[in-house]
Amino acid sequence: MSEVSHREREQRARAAREKRAAFGPDLDLGKYEHAVEEQGYLADLSAVPADERQTLLDTGIVLDGTRQRSATFILKDQSPIHFSTKQEDVEVLSLSQALKTHDWLDQYLWRAIEVDADKYTAHVALEHTDGYFIRSLPGARTTLPVQACLYLGHKKLAQRVHNVIIAEENSELHIITGCSSHPMSTGLHLGVSEFYVKKGARLSFTMIHNWAPGVEVRPRSAAIIEENGVFMSNYLALKPVHAIQMYPSARCVGPNARARFNSVLVALQGSRIDSGSRILLDSPGSKGEIISRTISNGGEIIARGDIQGNAVDVKGHLECRGLILGESGMIRAIPELTGRLARVDLSHEAAVGKIAEEEVEYLMSRGLTRDQATAMIVRGFLKVDIEGLPPELDKEIQKAMEESEGELF
Amino acid sequence: MLEIENLSVAIGDKPILHDVCLSVPKGETHVLFGPNGSGKTTLLMAIMGFPRYRVITGKIWFLGQDITDLPMDERARLGVGMSFQRPPAVRGVKTRDILRSLDPNAGVQNEILEVARQLSLEELIDREINHGFSGGEIKRSELLQLFAQAPRLVLLDEPESGVDLVNMALVGQMTNRLLQKDLRRTRSRSGLIITHTGHILDYVNAIRGYVMIEGKLWSEGNPLDMLDCIKRSGYKECMSCQR
Numbered sequence A: 001m002s003e004v005s006h007r008e009r010e011q012r013a014r015a016a017r018e019k020r021a022a023f024g025p026d027l028d029l030g031k032y033e034h035a036v037e038e039q040g041y042l043a044d045l046s047a048v049p050a051d052e053r054q055t056l057l058d059t060g061i062v063l064d065g066t067r068q069r070s071a072t073f074i075l076k077d078q079s080p081i082h083f084s085t086k087q088e089d090v091e092v093l094s095l096s097q098a099l100k101t102h103d104w105l106d107q108y109l110w111r112a113i114e115v116d117a118d119k120y121t122a123h124v125a126l127e128h129t130d131g132y133f134i135r136s137l138p139g140a141r142t143t144l145p146v147q148a149c150l151y152l153g154h155k156k157l158a159q160r161v162h163n164v165i166i167a168e169e170n171s172e173l174h175i176i177t178g179c180s181s182h183p184m185s186t187g188l189h190l191g192v193s194e195f196y197v198k199k200g201a202r203l204s205f206t207m208i209h210n211w212a213p214g215v216e217v218r219p220r221s222a223a224i225i226e227e228n229g230v231f232m233s234n235y236l237a238l239k240p241v242h243a244i245q246m247y248p249s250a251r252c253v254g255p256n257a258r259a260r261f262n263s264v265l266v267a268l269q270g271s272r273i274d275s276g277s278r279i280l281l282d283s284p285g286s287k288g289e290i291i292s293r294t295i296s297n298g299g300e301i302i303a304r305g306d307i308q309g310n311a312v313d314v315k316g317h318l319e320c321r322g323l324i325l326g327e328s329g330m331i332r333a334i335p336e337l338t339g340r341l342a343r344v345d346l347s348h349e350a351a352v353g354k355i356a357e358e359e360v361e362y363l364m365s366r367g368l369t370r371d372q373a374t375a376m377i378v379r380g381f382l383k384v385d386i387e388g389l390p391p392e393l394d395k396e397i398q399k400a401m402e403e404s405e406g407e408l409f
Numbered sequence B: 001m002l003e004i005e006n007l008s009v010a011i012g013d014k015p016i017l018h019d020v021c022l023s024v025p026k027g028e029t030h031v032l033f034g035p036n037g038s039g040k041t042t043l044l045m046a047i048m049g050f051p052r053y054r055v056i057t058g059k060i061w062f063l064g065q066d067i068t069d070l071p072m073d074e075r076a077r078l079g080v081g082m083s084f085q086r087p088p089a090v091r092g093v094k095t096r097d098i099l100r101s102l103d104p105n106a107g108v109q110n111e112i113l114e115v116a117r118q119l120s121l122e123e124l125i126d127r128e129i130n131h132g133f134s135g136g137e138i139k140r141s142e143l144l145q146l147f148a149q150a151p152r153l154v155l156l157d158e159p160e161s162g163v164d165l166v167n168m169a170l171v172g173q174m175t176n177r178l179l180q181k182d183l184r185r186t187r188s189r190s191g192l193i194i195t196h197t198g199h200i201l202d203y204v205n206a207i208r209g210y211v212m213i214e215g216k217l218w219s220e221g222n223p224l225d226m227l228d229c230i231k232r233s234g235y236k237e238c239m240s241c242q243r
């Protein structure tokens, strides 16, 4: 990339420094700390303290016996403290390291996401920011997932992360990312993630959020999917958080590209989640699906969904289902569909409500107590059938669900 | 086993059942006839304990215990089990989940899976319960759950409606097994079955029948004779045949 365009990018970011995000409460970045002491590199993962190890485990990150993972990346506060891969055809590096290794990588930065989207993207662009670089080489087939972990330890830190993920032509890549923080943290997480799915590649990205009641979360992610590529995002936010606002998008730019977002969100008392998914079907024959299951047990959830059909023979479906468990709490489902041509096929279904008493009673007539019946229905509600995930990931998702049940009943 | 004394039941403010008396001894199966809307389902739902079916007066005794005010799940655990006329679909919950919750014991679970096989439900038990089930599948799935529940009193609301001719034999035989036909002397399970067509009577040895009309139990007698009478001259005529 030329000096000119670098300068232009910086100018755009500067101009957006105060730009409010389209959604979510506006945050004063001045309230946070931005510089922390660098964390040293950890070659040996057994040096991670026991309490942090458990927090990581809750987000699907395993440090012992990493046999179930093909590669590992760990970032603490602002510093990548570990990255290693056991598979030759999967690269896992810190972004800063990768930029030194690959001179072509610069052109992938801020391509999926506009640098001046809002003050958060601008902030990440203007301050020195590291993150992970994960790339499956052409034709690579990994069924064991790559695990990446982002940990926010410092109390009032505005954690910045910039990740780039590339699935090269005809490769298959599965990633599980666990994001967590110290339980007493009052920090902010700003995560920019850019996904590039090349021709015929399949990329699944499973993200488990496990923040703390004081943490603000503003991820900014987007994917670009080429011909016959498949992008699948699974997002689970089941634990208390102060507020999450995100609206990841996927753009199908090649014929027959596919994108799917599954999200399972639980908002307990005091949590506010504003989460959406957007799919732009820009190429003939592309397909998109957005499925969300939300539960409020006193907290507030806005579940957005947006599918835009901009090419012929595209197909999109959006499904938002919300369950209100407590007496208070709020769920707002906002599904949007836009067709710009005759030959598009877009549909949605949305439903928000409490558990149907008739269903609870049916199970109670079999001898289940009200609590058991409710738990069975909620468990069933949260179970989104996710196709095409390797069993290791399926297991992690089930585990995260089971652990969250304790907080619902 | 089951004693019902002068039971009156309302749904909301609407009185449905009036002064119903009924007694089903241990090991016996009784049958309930009656026109559409007469209150048969209401009676079963009230025995099961659905809160929407409000007992105004009267009492329900089960195994010598007054269960009139007992919550439904406790009645179920005491041994009242019901097959529903139109059970709701429960999204995300599989029949297998319910079977497992009824009987966590793995060994017994295998017996239940064998029953599932005999009822041709092996594939169905991994689908969301009642969601998109055909009429006949619903009836067989209800029966399967009762096998897992192993209740002492079996309440069946039209177990044969929507069941095709071939499956009727299957449902009939399995119902018979549920009611411990082979046990003759030591039979301890009781049944109360609602039927319009009486097909189930070809399989089940029911010894007493009732006709319900407009929320009242009118006559009482041999179920097969009563069925004949109803077929010949209608429910109203049958009101006066016996009792």
Ligand SMILES: Nc1ncnc2c1ncn2[C@@H]1O[C@H](COP(=O)(O)OP(=O)(O)OP(=O)(O)O)[C@@H](O)[C@H]1O
Binding pocket: B011, B012, B014, B016, B034, B035, B036, B037, B038, B039, B040, B041, B042, B043, B085
């Ligand atoms: N929720 C309700 N609100 C008002 N009326 C109701 C309600 N549920 C049932 N009923 C009425 O109660 C009466 C008895 O209904 P019930 O279902 O017990 O009849 P049934 O004898 O089982 O009829 P069928 O042979 O058609 O199944 C009917 O008139 C019915 O419309």
Ligand SMILES: [Mg+2]
Binding pocket: B040, B041, B042, B085, B157
């Ligand atoms: Mg009925």
